[in-house]
Amino acid sequence: MSEQTPNTGSLQIYLRLLTYVKPYTAYFALSLVGLAIFALSQPAFAKLLEYFVQALEGESINLLSGLGYDIPALWLIPGMMVGIALIRGIGSYLGSFYLSKVANSVIHDLRTSMFNSMIALPNEFFDNNNSGHLIARVTYNVSQVTAAATSAIKIAVREGLTVVFLLGFLFYTNWKMTLIFIAALPVIALVVSFASDRFRRISRNIQNSMGDLTHVTSESINGYREVRGFGGEKYESDRFMAASATNTRQSLKLSKADAVHTPVLQFIVSIALALLLFMVLWVKGDASTAALVGYVTAAALLPKPIRQLSEVNASIQKGIAAAESIFAMVDEVPEANTGEYTCDRVKGNLEFKDVCFTYPGASSPALQDINFTVEPGKTYALVGRSGSGKSTLASLVPRFYNHTGGDILIDGTPLNAFELKNLRSHIALVSQNITLFNDTVARNIAYGALSETAEEEDIRLAAEAAHAMEFIKDMSNGIHTMVGEDGVLLSGGQRQRLAIARAVLKDAPILILDEATSALDTESERHIQAALNEIMKGRTTLVIAHRLSTIENADCILVMEQGRIIERGTHSELLANGEHYAKLHKMQFHEEAPILDPVTA
Template structure:
């Protein structure tokens, strides 16, 4: 099992490193910088040998003992007291160049990686099927883009920085120590298996805890996001204390999980240091015991170089935590990126369709649901006809509306648009023929014009935008806004009333001028006055266009050419308004109740 996890980690890490490939040139420069930095560490230690030896004789020649240079008078004349300080400055300058190259170019790689992953995740969200959003809350999806990505870059770039810089430092230091005294250095190597064991054990804990932290962070984002979006409901129903408790619980859970990880690191690091410094103590004892004929400078240089080892070794051991956090984040990111995209097996494209809609023996069941939502639905809507779907909530009306633009895929029965099953159209082409207005209007924090002329409609002539607004009875309130059509509407149109938002959505659908218009409770947020005006506009718009209307308020669909009465996923009655009233059945009861409710509302002010 451990081996399987290890293979999985390597697989995830290698996949992550593919995102670094476009930045390989910058990455190579940064690694060169870290190599330069690492090479200076033993230089600083070794220069002490000359400093200590120079204490006894500062006028001694620095190069006198070096072959090829001892016969050149210029080098022989250079004294220890001159060369040692100069070398320290030159080594520091060399180290500074290496540090700049390493840190600056790695930062460019890291920020590029964050950008690429965020863009990949966001673009991926745009092609995921509806069911993915049905089963994943927005808070966790946002947290993945904002929080998890930054953790991943730690594994892909920061960890490599530590591995290269500190790893090469350890290698250079060990090489210098072996060259100075290989017997003593081999004693130090004896502790490496113990360090390896400790690192492996801590890695497993870090990975597990990091996954829990990411979930907890998603909960925090989710609660905050819901509260911000629904602040009016929270305030009107006195939900402040409930939301405070909910957020406090999510934040506490995140804090506790973060503390657990910090505790693991806080215990693990001193234990590792104890092991390393215990080895150092043994080494110092052996140096004193086996000093032989080495000069004081040799011994000081050796101890100094050995003393420089614990810091990079400790940092190398701590990189495991960074990698494990990153891998946990990468797993959640790749999990989303590996999700099946919205299926599009369609091959047909049509520049324009007449809008004839035919549904044959359509049945549909949501994945995981116990019973079908739709059962053997059949009807035909010819161009220019208005077909209305009525029935109680949960009868399947909105599901039927969602199947036509293929937000979900049907397996039983057919939905034909101009004689061709919707599954055979290319997805984008199919949706170009359909204009959809739902009860839940989505507006963007942009101008009125850009909200009406959105997506494929962007760049539409202003005159067309204005005509669509007039037809949707929206022009009168738009022209009264501070900046007219250039007014920003706020997040999801928060600066507009419910009726105004709905009219903008209808204007957007009218501007699209699609042959098939679906109105799913589209007039539910409108007052009676606005609804009457829009109904008149819709009468004009529906000419030569197939319209599918879903409504609770039956007064909006009395002019329909065909009314389908639905109950528990089946069509229980069909006909025109007058035919269905004459039947005195299900529709007649709905109609009577609808008008009783309206009469009650009208009578209320006089009471």
């Protein structure tokens, strides 16, 4: 997948992130109050040192005299130290906890929004984007936003307010000397701006390389049998090493940029501080020693928050780059669902009128001039060589892809007029590529919307109809046994039967069988074919078949070649014609004929 490089500025991205903060405004305000209290403790500490020097020089401290209290400095200054520490602790708790609460809630909403957007995207999106990059967006990229939205924002707000309050104290104490000190700010801003751009650019590269790393790992895990069976261990190790090395190089670039950025910034601040100390010693004026000590202390407290702000900048820029990627996913155009027509149950009259379809970016059409009508309860079979367009045609019915020409109608209503979820509720699909979830047998049969209405007895009956109870009854927990990731604990035939049971339970008026018996042995196929023949009764059925023996009883067989229907008729009619279907049948008959040894012959 080619990662997008959005041009959205940092401010716009943060403003968009703030829209996710709106539901938690009260908590966010409370956290800001806490962080402000914490930041105020810094100039308060500088002022406390001023009072301490006054007390050492024998001056009286009339801090509370206006309130009628005259507390000796011996007790007042230590008491103020404890009070500042207590208030600082309360502010730190309020700021840290409630900002973390807001940030984690925002991340949850953002992650949910991204996932909900992803599962509503059209098939073309998943065809054009590899799973590794998508998984990296949901996991790694979101974790980067989490870091930017929790610890990074906490430091940014807390230390930012600390800098503001310390500068305010410096201006209040001696504004002339402070003007000299802040002359370094434009240089600091320039360094931060340059570093921010570099941090964002490198962070995008890190996210891309992390997507590649996830992709290689995912493929190696999912295809571990092929890796071992074809001796691909070294090849996969080399792929992983190359992806990991790229990720490492980008991470080191980020560390290098951060390592240079922070000391440069500290050096600039130290020069400004040295200049300030020179001015204090050179132009003391009428200021008391206590006031100057307080002033220099406040100035000396500035480098630490500025340094922390510079260090947190890298995390914030990584979060911005990750947020760009997440918002790119959220902003993807969802699957078109403009239809409004709904009905409880269609009769199942399926009609194709001059249907054409071309895959996005393809130079030639995958389907051309498809015309046929399947009456309710009838079975039509699609046969042909691999790549002839059979599965593509079947994918148009549930609108996994939208036809680009002609029209497809169910009971006279165009597919595009149906509300998408309602349309798919009328269609049951069993494909050759079975997807099972890491859940129980029962939940895999009663998956999705079926789980809301199906009773346990209904699930058992569906499993029996698909001849699945033959192996389910021998499992440790029956239909409540876990099947493992993608049904790894089941054989191919068992997985196929669960998929058929799922279709039986759905009880849809239109049934699509895409190589539904391809993973079964001959014995299992006989059982499953009997089950399929039973559930096909009264349903409009499209069968995509590789084994021609399984479709001999179809009401009509459509022979496809290069996206066109080149022959149609019943099994006996097509054999009598002696053309394409007859040749396919003869070829397959010879392939499947048993090989006899000479003695038997």
